[in-house]
Amino acid sequence: MNRETKRETASAPLSVTGMTVAYQKKAVVENVSFTLPEGRLVALIGPNGAGKSTLLKAVLGLVPSISGSVAIYGDTYKKMRSRVGYVPQRESVDWDFPTDALDVVMMGRYGHLGWIKRPGRKEKELAMNTLEKVGMADFARRQISQLSGGQQQRVFLARALAQEADLYVMDEPFAGVDAATEKAIIALLGELKRAGKTVLVVHHDLSTVEEYFDHVLLLNKKLIAAGPVETTFTPQLLHETYGGKLAIVSSSGREALVGE
């Protein structure tokens, strides 16, 4: 590692070194190291079971890692927690919980509120604003089970926005959403980028990577490659990541990539 990259690492939004995670003796993520550039939209891609979600969770300390360290803006995650916004997979919660969209979004403020204190008018306003940003203002008082899958995903995004973080980590936000939601998410990602935020997204759809993202991390247990889309999202590296599971279909002169 030369001196220049070292300086970059010191203040980078997220820098992971030697991360290894194992479930019952079997390594799921093996010795992964990478550094995210600031103000970029980064896709984390790889085949099913490559450990994408696990890597995210290990970075956030939600699952224990065997070894490895995480630096966020040059400091420990514990200290920098308030600068990180997290969007879990939609299926990870019970949507029949007695609460409405606005209330879920306000949960994004709990970390800032501290103990015992209840969210007040200020938190409510901020939550309404973020709901508006994802096109969900009309559904603020709707019970969350009465929202469509895409709308639920947008509520989760709004909650992360309400955290007012600088680094966003999203676990498959595009999974099973409708076209309107996909558009809303893309618009939002663009807005976050313009505001200088860094976003790390677990992504499945290889056909949209070039359109949506600046950077990619290619993961299959180990990190295969990391870098700008133009130089890293290449058929050769993808082949290395997906192995035989990848079919490269050439259509209308442009190469299309189909995962799985």
Next chain:
Amino acid sequence: MLDWLISLWSDPNTRWILLGCTLLGLGSGVIGSFTFLRRESLLGDTLAHAALPGVCVAFMLHEVKSASLFLLGALFAGIAAVLCVSAISRWTRIKSDAAMGIVLTFFFGVGTVMLTHIQHSGSGSQSGLDKYLFGQAAAMVTGDVYLLMGVSVLLILAAMLLFKEFKLISFDPGFARGIGLPVGLLEHAMLILTTIAVAAGIQAVGVVLVAALLITPAAAARYWTDRLPVMLLYAGLFGAVSGAAGAAVSTLGEGIPTGPVTVLAATLLFVLSLLLAPGRGLISRGLRRRILKADYARSAERGALNAAEGGSRK
């Protein structure tokens, strides 16, 4: 009926017992709502059954019948049971529901053996410990009622102060951990509160049925609202009514244990909620479907008519 209610209220001793059971139901209903939403209903039952050996050991050690000593015994036994459950589900391939089934029955078995032993020993025959199986609210003394009051206040206060934290760890523990809440600590706090609720309730409702006071009012309350604070309120109310009903019938002096009556009252409230609640209730849902069908049929008919008219005009 009215005479009976008036006589209940005029006897100061009965009034105390009624108050104690009402408060117990209130506190259990509120804290039980979180247990219910976290899908840990069986855990409440495990805690309750595990309380029996705890109570017996407390009695054997001190040879006195004291509600606060028994509470302590039940608390320790409950914690031991929970540790067993998490050890089994962690170190073996057995899932937590099976682990709870194993631990629950084992503790209850040990408790029953101890209880029989105590009943046959000299001091034990007077102890009335067998009443702890199904509960006998009428046997409560003023000190017991104070204890119940203290416990209820503790439960409700904790649910109010930690409302936002408890809500978040119930809805999305991963996110809660992500924003830095000590999720493990909060989960333990909730577990201990649940254990306290169960331990306090066993004298009045009995180890076999006390879990119903945690779960049934919460399940009923869920039918009436989509808002958590309102749900806690309803669950507390349903619990209070059930507890009061159990205590009232128990003081009739016909030897009817409190627990079963309390459970019957709670279940009645649940069935009424299931049927009658607006929105989620079965009747309301059936009606809505029927209206929807009728509306659709009517508009389809009109559509067909319009199409026919349009066609003839051409």
